[in-house]
Amino acid sequence: MGSGVDKSVLRRLPKIDLHLHLDGSVRPQTLLELAEAEGLTLPAADVDRLLPFMRVEGDCPSLVDYLSKFDLVLPAMQTAYSLERIAYEVVEQAAEHNCKYIEVRMGARLHLQKGLSLDEVIESFVTGLRRGEATYGVKARGIIICMRNHAPQDNLEVIEAAARFMERGVVAVDLAGPEDGFPPELHLEVFDLAKKHGLPFTIHAGEAAGADSIYGAVVKLGTNRIGHGVRLKEDRDLLERVRAERIPLEFCPISNIQTKASTNWETYPIREYFDQGLLITVNTDNLTVSDTNMTKELAVLADHFQFTLPEMEQIMLNSVEAAFLEKEEKRQLHEEIVKSFAELL
Numbered sequence: 151m152g153s154g155v156d157k158s159v160l161r162r163l164p165k166i167d168l169h170l171h172l173d174g175s176v177r178p179q180t181l182l183e184l185a186e187a188e189g190l191t192l193p194a195a196d197v198d199r200l201l202p203f204m205r206v207e208g209d210c211p212s213l214v215d216y217l218s219k220f221d222l223v224l225p226a227m228q229t230a231y232s233l234e235r236i237a238y239e240v241v242e243q244a245a246e247h248n249c250k251y252i253e254v255r256m257g258a259r260l261h262l263q264k265g266l267s268l269d270e271v272i273e274s275f276v277t278g279l280r281r282g283e284a285t286y287g288v289k290a291r292g293i294i295i296c297m298r299n300h301a302p303q304d305n306l307e308v309i310e311a312a313a314r315f316m317e318r319g320v321v322a323v324d325l326a327g328p329e330d331g332f333p334p335e336l337h338l339e340v341f342d343l344a345k346k347h348g349l350p351f352t353i354h355a356g357e358a359a360g361a362d363s364i365y366g367a368v369v370k371l372g373t374n375r376i377g378h379g380v381r382l383k384e385d386r387d388l389l390e391r392v393r394a395e396r397i398p399l400e401f402c403p404i405s406n407i408q409t410k411a412s413t414n415w416e417t418y419p420i421r422e423y424f425d426q427g428l429l430i431t432v433n434t435d436n437l438t439v440s441d442t443n444m445t446k447e448l449a450v451l452a453d454h455f456q457f458t459l460p461e462m463e464q465i466m467l468n469s470v471e472a473a474f475l476e477k478e479e480k481r482q483l484h485e486e487i488v489k490s491f492a493e494l495l
């Protein structure tokens with residue numbers, strides 16, 4: 151199998167990652183250092199032995215099991231220093247794979263355990279992104295996540311805080327966390343508030359739950375983008391609507407197989423959706439938890455779905471269209487992607 155794509159070129163291709171969680175992308179060495187400095191206990195004292203606790207290994211039965219991996223890192227993400235550093239290092243990791251633009255997301259309320267305020271959390275996060283952008287030249291913006299298992303009242307506060315950072319690197323908000331039992335409609339009011347502030351949003355849907363969840367996100371909430379959306383084909387009318395309205399799908403192939411959004415590559419609908427003209431984007435989700443990077447994600451497209459380099463360019467241009475950026479910024483990014491592909495092809 152394979153599309154005959156020269157693998158050595160994949161790393162050099164210009165890339166965009168629109169779906170990337172901060173807490174799922176902590177380097178093991180960084181966790182060790184933060185734990186040491188803060189007196190936190192970890193299950194292992196060196197990188198090799200710590201890694202199995204940080205990433206999904208072998209069989210992961212479900213999204214809920216996948217999400218249990220985040221419990222290990224969150225205690226070390228409760229200070230301004232750690233949040234700034236981890237955000238900076240995510241940009242650094244993106245630069246290693248020639249990403250030109252990334253949108254990094256974080257659940258602000260998950261970082262209040264040691265007394266930081268919501269504003270301090272977001273400030274530290276965007277400061278790290280900005281420093282990363284200045285150092286590596288990767289344009290980096292933030293998305294603030296509301297957790298679907300948190301009370302809507304608490305999420306309203308998250309939206310208010312995110313809105314205060316709209317001129318300082320926050321470009322959108324999101325809904326993430328366990329999908330079963332927490333439909334998007336529970337947070338209708340929360341995303342109405344986002345709309346009032348002119349904050350666009352993306353909703354994780356169709357990953358662990360089926361098309362109903364995507365329906366809630368698209369029809370009831372009016373989402374601008376869909377996080378994953380793998381199970382969209384379960385509702386043909388909805389698929390047609392998503393296609394016609396050009397609502398982007400943030401696919402994360404390696405994570406999607408791990409969380410069992412699809413049971414295997416044979417049933418993973420990326421080729422089918424792409425060929426049907428859905429606005430497919432390809433992203434990493436969680437660099438550490440999923441043990442991935444953008445180069446590996448593109449290799450999956452070549453190995454399992456015969457995507458050619460021009461098709462990969464189309465995927466990146468889809469990401470430009472889907473990006474939460476101003477028109478002029480998108481125009482520049484589009485130009486940069488086209489130019490770099492032309493040089494490489």
Ligand SMILES: O=c1[nH]cnc2c1ncn2[C@@H]1O[C@H](CO)[C@@H](O)[C@H]1O
Nearest residue numbers: 171172173217220256257326327354
């Ligand atoms: O693929 C995913 N689906 C749903 N929720 C996720 C996924 N990856 C991470 N998180 C959740 O988002 C929180 C903030 O980053 C993480 O702590 C995790 O609970």
Ligand SMILES: [Zn+2]
Nearest residue numbers: 171326377435
């Ligand atoms: Zn996600």
